Amino acid sequence: MGPERRGTGDFPWWLVAVSVLGILLFYRTLADALHAQILSTLLRGVQITLFVTLVAFALAAAVGLGVALMALSRSLVLRQVARFYTEVVRGVPMLVLLLYVAFVLAPGMVELRNWVLGLVGVDPIRTRDFSLLWRATIALTIGYSAFIGEVFRAGLLSVDPGQIEAANALGLSPWQRFRLVVFPQAIKTILPPLGNDFSAMIKDSSLVSVLGVLDVTQLGKVTAAGNFRYFETYNVVALIYLTMTITLSLVLRRLEAHLRRKP
Template structure:
């Protein structure tokens, strides 16, 4: 008996009725926003933070991906010290909640960075080339981005490590026999195959960062959540405000999940055609 391969996310082959229900709910709430002056006012206030949310998520994720790849490569190095350093970084960072890391980077890391910078640049400062840096020169937005980068890089490093180690060693040995250097083996043989394994969990982390970017509101960064918080505290319209905030995040995350899943499916199909 032949078993049909089921699409990802539908383990029993169910039709995506949940998506139909969500679309109906999203359209209904969209109509409420369009016809209600109160909800329209809340929505217009909240979406002012959309650009900040998108910027923090994109920059934070790109930096976290680059750092995570570096940590993963260090963790597979031939040198014991590099491997243990990478392992130490991953285990420590994964054990710290993102919110705690956010506070630490914002209120401990930033002042320490400013003090170190002023110490190194003290000859130039005394010579009058520029003024000493103060903590407020480091924007809260960038403190939040750095915290998200560090927090997510540890998880992304494990994703890269698992994906790279999933490649059959025989292919790497064959690439060695062809005279390819280590960087060429990684770039031409290992990574193009590993990306099929890496992409699904990596895309999940991207969607998760969209949600976790709301934590930057605790620093007063004017993202979606912060704009909603400010409006609700001034109008006492908590139900309407946070309903709109949840609505905007749901549209963002579910829309991104669908787009990334479709991209993953096309990438998997292209890979299967190449393998054939």
């Protein structure tokens, strides 16, 4: 009786409600000429939004894994460096970090590049040659790598130490232990919060609009400023983001269920 009640309670009524709402909004969007025009305009920004999200998340995951391994290192220096990086980056609001990277760090990187390559005769570049799109991507990478690093660290610590001892007894190298024993078990713990961070990055990618990057949000602002139809425009903007995040959520749920079924 108990399991039946749990099964009924676990039925995704939220998904039914969201689907009905989404169908109504899509119908309204496709049936109305103004909504359809707004949608066709905003869809041009989806490519930028997805590019920023996917590239920044992949880089943030790589950096975050490195930070997590440093935090678990036997070296005191590496552990302190990882902790310093994590606490400083997590303590800065994402919008502030975005502006700092775009207008402080990026010019500094250009000057450093010009100084280093100037020693071998390479022509200098100007700060304006550093794309705002890549400045935004780097900012999101830095911001999320600190959070993802903590996710990886907690997941790696969740692995039973006995498994690591058994791997040592078998004579596996550190890389083999990590690849064959530790990470396959840790990923089951890491995946849910990692998916949450991915979903959050899709939404935070809208912050790149403050730099004028033509993502969905920026195109929505420009469109609304031109037609003064704020209600219709931002309805479509919200629908696009909702579609991306809900789709990702469903994919991750299926993947989590698949991993739970694996021995």
